[in-house]
Amino acid sequence: MEPDLFTAAAEDRQERDPASSPLAVRMRPRTLDEVVGQGHLLKPGSPLRRLVGEGSGGPAGPSSVILWGPPGIGKTTLAYVVSQATNKRFVELSAITAGVKEVRAVIDGARRASGGYGKETVLFLDEIHRFSKAQQDSLLPAVENRWVTLIAATTENPYFSIISPLLSRSLLLTLQALTDEDLRGLLHRALTDERGLGGAVTLPEDAEAHLLRIAGGDARRALTALEAGAGSAIAKGEAEITLETLEDAVDRAAVKYDRAGDQHYDVASALIKSIRGSDVDATLHYLARMIEAGEDPRFIARRLMISASEDIGLADPTALQTAVAGAQAVALIGFPEARITLSQVAIALALAPKSNAAYLAIDAALADVRAGLAGPVPPHLRDGHYKGAEKLGHAQGYLYPHDLPGGIAAQQYAPDAVRGKQYYAPTRYGAEARYADVAERVRSRLRGEQEG
Known part of the structure; x- marks a missing residue:
């Protein structure tokens, strides 16, 4: 296989006319030092730096690397930088569209390029978790014989999605989501660097905040939006990308929402109160x-879990299960797909029957404890599993409920200070109506009253 002439031509055109390439391409890191974020992987002496030959002894370690992390954080960029730093050909395949045939063609081409041109190859395989076991097996000979430097990317846990033989022969690097500060640094570099906008325009704070929100932690999306806003501003003869210009350029209105200020808490409060009021449409708004x-989806999921207990409780005991499952799914998949899960949970909570009885019950019990209404535990309920307990009268006279009809023993459980107190006042809404009937019958039996 010959070197990729189309890629070479494109790179040559970019060198002759850099402005013809998208901003995200022009700002593509050329070295590890230009990579945004991932500081934990880029420290001096790190495996990634040793892989590109930095430090003592040149390139070392496995010839296969697995990059694990959420989408849009630079997995492809890292693979490209490795190929550039080691002066190797860069070939990219996606496991979504490629199969064993395409992989073998690249490997065969890499072997010929190495022998004929003396040029080694970096094979970047995106979405490797989509490959079957047999397809992943086909990569092993190339990895073991170092015919290619395999860099595979996955958004799923590699211990579950990648075969053990390939995992054991690979350097596993876990990438972290880009922070607003990471993206802010990238935007500032793009605004001032000659490869980028070269100081042609500035980006005021409100426009920058909007751009960071719509980027959603994705560096390419941030640069694409910046380029669109800069193009509009320059066309208008403006020296800065105003919020209005950016909104028009990316066709996204800025939401008045400060994640660290009043709007954060006001909108979160309105969400929960709309759920409590069973207004599903306001909830979705x-x-x-x-x-x-750009709110953290985990924050939203936590609020929904709280609402499931505080506002719904035993009126629908499955509400908490739904909210917890939703939170787990959100943590695994992230945005943008997490919006669907959050919507499902929010709709279920808004339309569920409501009860705050569990919330009121624990607060009432806490209030009594804080007021000093605790008192000693009744002797027959105390621990009797030690020498001398019988002499003290501990655990004596305790009635074992499992030995009695109905499994309920008419004996005192609460301390004298709160004996007869009823903290739980169930509603008659939804499934809690059944709990109300059960609580009434059980309390009657505990008092020693006979059922009619």
Whole structure:
């Protein structure tokens, strides 16, 4: 296989006319030092730096690397930088569209290029978790014989999605989501660097905040939006990308929402109160505002879990299960798909029957404890599993409920200070109506009253 002439021509055109390439391409890192974020992987002496030959002894370690992390954080960029730093050909395949045939063609081409041109190859395989076991097996000979430097990317846990033989022969690097500070540094570099906008325009704070929100942690998306805004500003003869110009350029209105200020808490409060009020449409409106503003999906999921217990409780015991499952899914998949999960949970909570009885019950019990209404544990309930307990009267006279009809023993459980107190006042809404009937019958039996 000959070197990729189309890629070579494109790179040559970019060198002759850099402005013809998208900003995200022009700002593509050329060295590891230009990579945004991932500081934990880029320290001096790190495996990644040794892989590109930095430090003592040149390139070392495995010839296969697995990059694990959420989408849009630079997995492809890292692979490209490795190929550039080691002066190797860069070939990219996606496991979504490629199969064993395409992989073998690249490997065969790499072997010929190495022998004929003396040029080694970096094979970047995106979405490797989509390959079957047999397809992943086909990569092993190339990895073991170092015919290619395999750099595979996955958004799923590699211990579950990648075969053990390939995993054991690979350097596993876990990438972290880009922070706003990471993206802010990238934007500032793109604004001032000659490869980027070269100081042609500036980006005021409000426009920058909007751009960071719509980027959603994705570096390419951030640079694409910046380029669109800069193009519009320059066309208008403006020296800065105003918020209005950016909104028009990216066709996204700025949501008035400060993640560290009043709007953060006001909108979150409105979301929960809309759920409590069973207004599903208002619930979705506030949820959409939080999502569009770039709110942390884990924060939203936590609020929904709280609402499931505080506002629904035993009126629908499955509400908490739904909210917890939603939070787990959100943590695994992230945005943008997490919006669907959050919507499902929010709708279920808004339309569920409501009860705050569990919330009121624990607060009432806490209030009594804090007021000093605790008192000693009744002797028959105390621990009797030690020498001398019988002499003290501990655990004596305790009735074992499992030995009695109905499994309920008419004996005192609460301390004298709160004996007869009823903290749980169930509603008659939804499934809690059944709990109300059970609580009434059990309390009657505990008092020693006979059922009619």
